[in-house]
Amino acid sequence: MNTNIRISDFKLGDFIEGFFIIKSMNIKTSSNNKNFIDFNLVDKTGEINAKLWDSNKDDEKKYSEGKLVKVRGNVSEWQGKLQLKIIKIRPANDEDNLVIDDYVPSAPEKTEIMYEKILDYIREINNKDIHNIVSYIFKESKEKLMFYPAAKSNHHAILGGLLYHILTMLRTAEKLCEIYTFLDKNLLFGGVILHDIAKLEEMDSNELGIVSSYTSEGELLGHIIQGINKIEKVSEKLNTDKEITTLLQHMILSHHYEPEFGSPKRPMIPEAEILHYLDVIDARMFDMKRTLESTKPKGFSDKIWTLHNRRLYKPSYQNLNEE
Amino acid sequence: MNTNIRISDFKLGDFIEGFFIIKSMNIKTSSNNKNFIDFNLVDKTGEINAKLWDSNKDDEKKYSEGKLVKVRGNVSEWQGKLQLKIIKIRPANDEDNLVIDDYVPSAPEKTEIMYEKILDYIREINNKDIHNIVSYIFKESKEKLMFYPAAKSNHHAILGGLLYHILTMLRTAEKLCEIYTFLDKNLLFGGVILHDIAKLEEMDSNELGIVSSYTSEGELLGHIIQGINKIEKVSEKLNTDKEITTLLQHMILSHHYEPEFGSPKRPMIPEAEILHYLDVIDARMFDMKRTLESTKPKGFSDKIWTLHNRRLYKPSYQNLNEE
Amino acid sequence: MNTNIRISDFKLGDFIEGFFIIKSMNIKTSSNNKNFIDFNLVDKTGEINAKLWDSNKDDEKKYSEGKLVKVRGNVSEWQGKLQLKIIKIRPANDEDNLVIDDYVPSAPEKTEIMYEKILDYIREINNKDIHNIVSYIFKESKEKLMFYPAAKSNHHAILGGLLYHILTMLRTAEKLCEIYTFLDKNLLFGGVILHDIAKLEEMDSNELGIVSSYTSEGELLGHIIQGINKIEKVSEKLNTDKEITTLLQHMILSHHYEPEFGSPKRPMIPEAEILHYLDVIDARMFDMKRTLESTKPKGFSDKIWTLHNRRLYKPSYQNLNEE
Amino acid sequence: MNTNIRISDFKLGDFIEGFFIIKSMNIKTSSNNKNFIDFNLVDKTGEINAKLWDSNKDDEKKYSEGKLVKVRGNVSEWQGKLQLKIIKIRPANDEDNLVIDDYVPSAPEKTEIMYEKILDYIREINNKDIHNIVSYIFKESKEKLMFYPAAKSNHHAILGGLLYHILTMLRTAEKLCEIYTFLDKNLLFGGVILHDIAKLEEMDSNELGIVSSYTSEGELLGHIIQGINKIEKVSEKLNTDKEITTLLQHMILSHHYEPEFGSPKRPMIPEAEILHYLDVIDARMFDMKRTLESTKPKGFSDKIWTLHNRRLYKPSYQNLNEE
């Protein structure tokens, strides 16, 4: 039996034991009319579906989302994906002497530090109106930013993922402004910081950065429109210049680029154009990096839904190269 | 020579004289390097392009958009469309004893009366929050509503066209609520009245209901987003229930139905679904009625751009039938 | 145990007993190599899949499609949908003292009455040719119209669904003619009555309005072409005016509007345009009404396949409003 | 001056004289307010637009569609296409001693002979029902088949073009049946002969095979539906087996293959599948052959609208090869 194994190391047929966080759980009835619990478990390295067959009322009360549990089980396969058949499970307790943070999938930098670094970028915005509106909204959102992911299940669906996504994009934005010097840094930094800010209202996340569902308003309007609404109200309050308000709203409106992805207007200023590419590049690099980490050299990954169902290839030569 | 002829009666080869309004005018240089004025003239019945060749500085000053002029000319053809070659032109004067309103293409009902009829519909909205927000925005917009068309060049591009479009849709909405009784009249009436209200900010219209261009904000955001912004601000001011605000915004957001036509979300409540169809039906009926009025029985119209380039057919039997 | 419970009230984990109609049944072999019967059961309120495990030859003979049965079972879940595990089942018998009509999902009005009401509309058609052809086809189809649904599994898949669909559309058509007065009532009423009439040939329905399959001709040609064929033959017989025949065929041909939904020609007369919208609106309202009936206030429905996979939202305010 | 030159040999700047047929003519007014006649002239080799400037009433009466004229003029260019400026024009007269057939663009085989050859194919159809219906319709259409083209302006828009299209497809069909021996020759030959037969009703052609316009019924229904109607009526008359009727209708219905090209059903029998490819191949080969005839070796043709705007390449090696 492999103990203290990480999810990304699970292989078909393994008999494992370790600590994991319950990302979600549902009580269901099997075809033989008995209850079972359908878990999604995570640790820092990945996620796996797990079944506790023939569960009883007791089990159903003992566990809940966001809790750390110790699990023993067998790794099987269902429709091409690994699955865990739970043999033994119990809640973690004080004697286990664990810090939950060690099990939460989270951004590679601390949220407090990322928050401060983004404030530094805000300080560089030297147009008063843009500075004020961005600063106001960013600071007002601090509490949620400390844990929100950038998505429910795609790229950056990790604790602190939204801050990490913003920060990486700011770093790239800064560099692109050195190449394409006619770009306006104020608008671009402002757009980067605000482009996904309404994800804080679109999704419901717990403090581990796990999103269980979308809000009603999120379903009916979506984060693009919610972000525009937020700017509209804050601009009113701060008495922001009308053109600035419209430009920031336009950047948010157009950042998905294609109408069928939610942007009824395509970018009409170069800063909005760049904002779109910063966003796509960061999402793609995140997904590709993660995918290739679990792909063997000279091998192909599974089909990745978020990448138009492409399979990725991991060259063999890189390994040689790094030696 | 046909005097006092209406534009819809022009035929190739006619030698005509009559009064028309200048919808737009541009001074251009011809291939033989002389200036000419390129007019678009309208009357109640239609629109025609007209050229004043070899114009001089004097001419260029004497005329401007929105003015009534007396024109004599020949009806020729250019790329399949009728065109007027101006032989003589002068501004209308007091002695002509004309009322400009008789020449403006305009809605079949008076704007003051349509405005009042819509107020009657608003009175029927018995949800306090919807009533207040709709009433506030509608009354606040009164001045522009008195002349704005519903579009720059498509359906309802006539003086009072926006009010007429709203009023006709309200009449149909009322009737559909008698058939589909589970529909909420409050939401539906509210949605109809607000769905295009931000066209007042999207387009610049003169007091004859002629739109020369879109506003910058209109280009960058569009009337759907501008309408949502307006509701956001007014809701804040009136302290409107959050769900009501979101539902009205959702109706505006989804009323074009397809992402590629500007609606990032499709309708999620039946009232939003119906709003979309009321809008399309009214636009289509307006365009089809106008097209068939100038089509001969048993004949086909030209291809109509706003109708997916379809040609319409006018049956012969209807004529017999009406006798 | 819940006895006499309706399908729309089933909840996961329920232990229920009640009477239902067998919509379809198939004998299958399970992975453990035993036979089981795979039922779809319906009552007035809905439909559910049900399994009778380890069935024997006796069971397989005792039941057949369209029969009323008494069932006891447990409500479980399979791939996100409720499913019934049958514990006990028997055919209904005389002592149960039941009327099958009380269990058939059916239109809210009686078919005989709907048939008469449509005849009233036909009487209003005052063009002789249209009147005769519509009247002939409608009366000729009476027998099947008494039970046919309008679809196999989408909107109006209920006993008398086709008549109900036609009647509701006629009511709306009548009202729209009051708004858009240039529409020809004869053509529009005729088009509404005939637009889906060949569904009687496209699908095979039993007398409970349950469609088991499409006919060969229905698969190879489809109800649009079959309807055109029917008009072709009846026109020949009644010596109908050629233009009238063509216009009615055109209305049927174009009523799905988009080529990819089966209409090679888009509407070229306003009555055909309106016919399309009447059809869509009635289908959508039917599906939305039914969906919202089983959705909780402030909640979202499941994704509805027939509505582009949208989820519907049920506002909370309506409830307050209705008090 | 080049006399008796053929249209396909016209070059920019030529001063030419020759005999041509008036395919169409329209009287228009130029920007300097004078009438001119806008001709399309054809001969066996091609088509060219020609202008007779400053025409008078006399000219307008003297010429009409389908007439042979003698023309002298200059070959100029307008928007990338050659155009003829007419210097002198007169109707051909008896002294010219010409046979109009020598000037009509027409199929490479005589219509009478093609008609007989197709009858031979019909004799090979040994299913009685298919034979009878195909034979009946083909013979009934003889008069029009003697001159009808297969299209207004695309492939086979030549005198006898429809017969030539059918005959070539039959020859290919015969050969494919030798390769794919499971194909049913009766159905396939029947489908080939009937697939475009209703073009005789869809278009109005004069006896030179020149189509001026579509019929009303053609616009409202199209030749696919009109062909199905024809089969419906003839089947009724001949008491044809129902399945045969449906299969022939299905073949016509599906022969454009894609819904957006007019086929609401895709082929469900192999003979319908093959029919589609026979049709496309014959149209493509016709257009490609004609295009390459006027392309220089190692050169590219203009963009061909009927070939998805492709340009064709003419290899140089073929010339060497043929020596």
Next chain:
Amino acid sequence: MNTNIRISDFKLGDFIEGFFIIKSMNIKTSSNNKNFIDFNLVDKTGEINAKLWDSNKDDEKKYSEGKLVKVRGNVSEWQGKLQLKIIKIRPANDEDNLVIDDYVPSAPEKTEIMYEKILDYIREINNKDIHNIVSYIFKESKEKLMFYPAAKSNHHAILGGLLYHILTMLRTAEKLCEIYTFLDKNLLFGGVILHDIAKLEEMDSNELGIVSSYTSEGELLGHIIQGINKIEKVSEKLNTDKEITTLLQHMILSHHYEPEFGSPKRPMIPEAEILHYLDVIDARMFDMKRTLESTKPKGFSDKIWTLHNRRLYKPSYQNLNEE
């Protein structure tokens, strides 16, 4: 029990015994945590999924892909497809006295003979450059051509399928050249022989013509690009005329016709156009023939994925006809 039954004759509920080839096998773990072997078995007539439940290490070693086995089992159904529950299985042995070739799904002609027939076609290519390059590549590929299929799972996924596909297309090409005499036989034959030749590098096939996977290069480039690369290198070696090389590469590049199917250029010479249709027709006829062989007269097949999910219809009249 049916012994020596062929897969295409399996029916739900059958208890069968026979010899089959293991096309693929995977060891999996069931939901009750026991290992089972998931086989795909084939014989000359078809393919079926089969499960050996509760397998042990011994079983897992005894079987491997490409081996002949004797199987006894029950035919059940899973998600609408037949499946075999294995009761008894053992490897075939010498005493069974079997020839594996009798069990491999393979082309109707022997590969050696097909290879020779294609050489005959190559001899007919009388352009030296084309002849040499085609001959070189074809002969160089002989070893693999002796068993390679034309696809992993679609049309011609049989032993010798690639040769059979090429040969049938050559036969049709020959016949089409008799109809469309301006086609260049050299180019067309060359294109047919080379169009799919790089499938030998794109896929990994065992000697039974069973493809287990794509090669890395096949995934990253695809057989169209790989084929172009092959021509590039061989042309260099044979010092082929540049235009010939480009034309052959163009034919390969464009033979899928649509960009979304892998052809960035559409055909620009008629031989490339015809090549595409030869390819499609042969694939479709193969799939349709096979599908109809297991469809009952007057019945419809299942939906065929490779045919846009169409169902095929098998007419009843053919049977009568053949008597």
Next chain:
Amino acid sequence: MNTNIRISDFKLGDFIEGFFIIKSMNIKTSSNNKNFIDFNLVDKTGEINAKLWDSNKDDEKKYSEGKLVKVRGNVSEWQGKLQLKIIKIRPANDEDNLVIDDYVPSAPEKTEIMYEKILDYIREINNKDIHNIVSYIFKESKEKLMFYPAAKSNHHAILGGLLYHILTMLRTAEKLCEIYTFLDKNLLFGGVILHDIAKLEEMDSNELGIVSSYTSEGELLGHIIQGINKIEKVSEKLNTDKEITTLLQHMILSHHYEPEFGSPKRPMIPEAEILHYLDVIDARMFDMKRTLESTKPKGFSDKIWTLHNRRLYKPSYQNLNEE
């Protein structure tokens, strides 16, 4: 009269004089049957169409593409675009004392220097195989790289445009590798340098960087396939590792990303993904910068074809900001 004026400063109605380069010229015949020369003139700042009416044989010989001319003329307008009516024109001569380079639209850095800078990047490639192949192809192409543009008429259609495009992308690539540190610099730099290298074979450019047409091979294969061919041959010569060759070919193959834009495979390695975005961003920034340079603050540009027909907006606030 404005003398020595630059094309980007032309305004409707201007009477101008200056020196320009003939980008292209065609002799045409006007509707009044006289010859005229249709020029496209360029200078460093832009391009304009110009007409020399009533030209004679002498004129036609005196001028040719790539020559510097002195022109006097009037700026008029044709279909919304400025056009020059030439009053006087003559070739530039020695006494004008001009350097043609001052009139050629060209990259902002000298080609020799850009060439050297790219060599520096090549030196950083520390994988031997990638280094050798990239170095070989880049050096072999030096002559043409000294003047080739990156396109015929879109982005970077300037002298040295291809080098400038490559160099800017390398600079951005370098910076992105600092952010996304898992990217392989060798592959990415190699891909950037080779991605468009076959444009040197796809287009024919004169030494002023003006492309008159595509080559035959360019039309039939396109620069993506031509680039892959080049790598294939050079790899053979340099005996490059097979995987490296395939990866570089894959990067070229996938760099247009969408099949309909010429990439039959989408990127399967992150370096290919980034290559695509580097390419798009550089093209977009080039076009946007140039467009905004001639747009007034608070104004919109014309619709830009290369930007999905979008109009760009130039904010007013930037101007204030820069003071």
